[in-house]
Amino acid sequence: MGSEACTAVDAAEDLELVARVGHGNDLGDLGGAQVAVELTVPDASPGHVRHCVERGIHAVVGTTGWDDSRLGALERQLGQAPGVGVLIAPNFAIGAILMMQFAQQAARFYESVEVIELHHPNKLDAPSGTAARTARLIAGARARAGLGEVPDATTHDPDGARGARVDGIPVHAVRLRGLVAHQEVLFGGVGEMLTLRHDSFDRASFMPGVLAGVRGVADHPGLTVGLEHYLGLAGQ
Numbered sequence: 001m002g003s004e005a006c007t008a009v010d011a012a013e014d015l016e017l018v019a020r021v022g023h024g025n026d027l028g029d030l031g032g033a034q035v036a037v038e039l040t041v042p043d044a045s046p047g048h049v050r051h052c053v054e055r056g057i058h059a060v061v062g063t064t065g066w067d068d069s070r071l072g073a074l075e076r077q078l079g080q081a082p083g084v085g086v087l088i089a090p091n092f093a094i095g096a097i098l099m100m101q102f103a104q105q106a107a108r109f110y111e112s113v114e115v116i117e118l119h120h121p122n123k124l125d126a127p128s129g130t131a132a133r134t135a136r137l138i139a140g141a142r143a144r145a146g147l148g149e150v151p152d153a154t155t156h157d158p159d160g161a162r163g164a165r166v167d168g169i170p171v172h173a174v175r176l177r178g179l180v181a182h183q184e185v186l187f188g189g190v191g192e193m194l195t196l197r198h199d200s201f202d203r204a205s206f207m208p209g210v211l212a213g214v215r216g217v218a219d220h221p222g223l224t225v226g227l228e229h230y231l232g233l234a235g236q
């Protein structure tokens with residue numbers, strides 16, 4: 001992702017790539033960059049972003065693993081750094097962003113819902129950042145609509161066959177050679193089912209979103225979670 005993002009920024013006529021920083025490189029002033037794109041691993045990402053914010057560098061972050069405690073610490077740091085913007089984007093692909101928005105819209109109409117994410121087997125984290133975010137958006141919409149827990153009579157599941165629960169929403173992770181990044185959201189009601197599915201077949205699918213983040217982050221000071229906020233899609 002980092003290499004692809006560098007290539008995409010380099011190819012964009014309105015942007016200038018001033019540094020490529022890899023594992024083990026000193027971050028320093030990041031080549032004098034105004035914006036850093038952060039794509040590494042969950043445990044390293046918060047330190048990188050902290051480094052950027054300390055130097056007044058805006059950050060566009062695709063790395064996963066930003067739980068509430070990490071987001072809270074970042075928000076506190078940004079409170080001391082007026083004018084600096086950080087975008088945490090669980091998924092840069094436009095279709096994945098739309099899928100999350102559609103899932104949020106559909107959530108209040110269905111008693112049952114489950115999220116299935118499918119990725120390449122080199123992925124370090126499960127569930128994916130996208131699946132976790134989707135589940136949280138669905139759980140929020142269900143709570144606002146007064147829906148209770150999803151129905152599930154399971155009392156015996158010694159091996160975790162029913163998957164993880166994110167804010168009460170069942171989430172299942174598949175790791176399969178040949179896959180890139182895919183997700184299904186299954187909604188069930190009496191006598192019907194709605195399936196939302198998004199597929200990233202190539203990392204190229206993420207690059208327009210990365211560039212939109214780079215172009216927009218300076219105009220969005222503070223913390224933004226989700227590229228939908230830059231695309232006029234949030235809350236629709």
Ligand SMILES: NC(=O)C1=CN([C@@H]2O[C@H](COP(=O)(O)OP(=O)(O)OC[C@H]3O[C@@H](n4cnc5c(N)ncnc54)[C@H](OP(=O)(O)O)[C@@H]3O)[C@@H](O)[C@H]2O)C=CC1
Nearest residue numbers: 001002023039040041044062063064089090091092093206
């Ligand atoms: N938001 C989005 O749309 C997308 C987000 N992602 C997320 O982005 C992240 C990166 O994904 P991907 O590029 O596929 O992963 P890769 O494993 O291909 O790349 C991770 C990179 O991070 C480097 N790295 C590892 N540890 C450190 C460290 N401690 N400090 C600095 N750099 C480090 C690795 O270097 P080395 O190999 O030398 O260890 C490698 O260059 C993941 O969290 C993934 O989930 C991925 C795709 C889309």
Ligand SMILES: O=C(O)C1=N[C@H](C(=O)O)C[C@H](O)C1
Nearest residue numbers: 064090091123128129130181
């Ligand atoms: O690791 C990946 O590949 C991806 N990670 C992100 C996630 O965890 O949601 C985005 C996309 O699914 C690809």
